[in-house]
Amino acid sequence: MKWSIKIGRFAGIDVYMHVTFLLLISWVALLHWRQGQSIMAAIAGVTFILAIFLCVVLHEFGHALTARRYGIKTRDIILLPIGGVARLERLPTNPLQELWVALAGPAVNVVIAVGIFVWLNFTASFEPIQKLTLTTGPFLERIMAVNLFLVVFNMIPAFPMDGGRVLRAVLATRIEYSRATQIAATIGQGIAVFFGVIGLFYNPLLLFIAFFVWIGAAQEASMAQMKSAIGGIPVQQAMLTDFRSLHKSDSLDRAVELTLAGSQKDFPVVDNGHIEGILTQTDLLKALSARDQHTTVKSAMQNNFVTVDSLEMLETAFARLKDCNCHTLPVTLKGKLVGLLTMDNLGEYIRIQAALKS
Numbered sequence: 001m002k003w004s005i006k007i008g009r010f011a012g013i014d015v016y017m018h019v020t021f022l023l024l025i026s027w028v029a030l031l032h033w034r035q036g037q038s039i040m041a042a043i044a045g046v047t048f049i050l051a052i053f054l055c056v057v058l059h060e061f062g063h064a065l066t067a068r069r070y071g072i073k074t075r076d077i078i079l080l081p082i083g084g085v086a087r088l089e090r091l092p093t094n095p096l097q098e099l100w101v102a103l104a105g106p107a108v109n110v111v112i113a114v115g116i117f118v119w120l121n122f123t124a125s126f127e128p129i130q131k132l133t134l135t136t137g138p139f140l141e142r143i144m145a146v147n148l149f150l151v152v153f154n155m156i157p158a159f160p161m162d163g164g165r166v167l168r169a170v171l172a173t174r175i176e177y178s179r180a181t182q183i184a185a186t187i188g189q190g191i192a193v194f195f196g197v198i199g200l201f202y203n204p205l206l207l208f209i210a211f212f213v214w215i216g217a218a219q220e221a222s223m224a225q226m227k228s229a230i231g232g233i234p235v236q237q238a239m240l241t242d243f244r245s246l247h248k249s250d251s252l253d254r255a256v257e258l259t260l261a262g263s264q265k266d267f268p269v270v271d272n273g274h275i276e277g278i279l280t281q282t283d284l285l286k287a288l289s290a291r292d293q294h295t296t297v298k299s300a301m302q303n304n305f306v307t308v309d310s311l312e313m314l315e316t317a318f319a320r321l322k323d324c325n326c327h328t329l330p331v332t333l334k335g336k337l338v339g340l341l342t343m344d345n346l347g348e349y350i351r352i353q354a355a356l357k358s
Helices: 020-036 039-069 095-123 139-154 162-172 177-201 204-230 252-261 281-290 314-324 343-357
Strands: 004-010 013-018 074-080 083-088 267-271 274-279 328-333 336-342
Touching: 013 020, 013 039, 020 039, 020 074, 039 074, 039 083, 039 095, 039 139, 095 139, 095 162, 162 177, 162 204, 177 204, 252 281, 267 336, 274 328, 274 336, 314 328, 314 343, 336 343
Parallel strands: 013 074
Antiparallel strands: 004 013, 074 083, 267 274, 328 336
């Protein structure tokens, strides 16, 4: 993810912090400094928020390490001001596996809360719960309360919370996956409406949560529809076969000519049928700004690019398109270029298939 800083690698998984998280730390430090009027108060506030997000990271590792048991890798874990995200390479296809992966995160918070509870009882250091606030009260007891809140919040049966995935997994044991997703998404959006109404009258923060839940549910339903539409279909059925290519010795002027002559944005650079690079529209525009238009394509093309085999499934190609953050995937067969796959033509294919089924 853009604007993220790598803070470490644990259990083979990279952990990143989004730069906006620094704004949260600064705000917490300022809030505690204004209340305590001392540097120590600010440090105590920052320590508390960092401890909370350590629990959030452990929560995400619960998801990631459970997914690893089922052969699913985790690309990375990203720490955001609103929480953490473990980006799995794919979701489990087995509903029971998805259920355990979804429950693993909240289970970590339960273990942390129980561990703190046992320690506080052992040391007889409990304070009345009504005295706790986010800024006052015993440190460990506040951390315990936050972990219990994380369990309750994450188990709300609405995407993108874990509870939405638990609900979907339970439904998917009895009905088709995409239908289960639609039902879970509809329930989630109903909860979002409820939060929104309550937020209008009592707590504006609930409006933000409502928006977050509504968007998450819509995205999950859309992804499930796409997955259902392209499942089991090879790339060769949806790829572009009418496309233009360049040679590395061509000039940028030739690339401009082909761009203006049609709607193709990215051009594979080919030699004897084998792809050697790709010239994207972004790279072309940068090169035109920095160099002469008679410069060769070789100087502007990308040498590191992702391809997909024409016999691979569209679902795999779609995941690859998202991972590489690129617009075009060259499609090969036995090492030779046979087509292109873009997000645009993939979307067109899905719309056509939906029309044919209606």
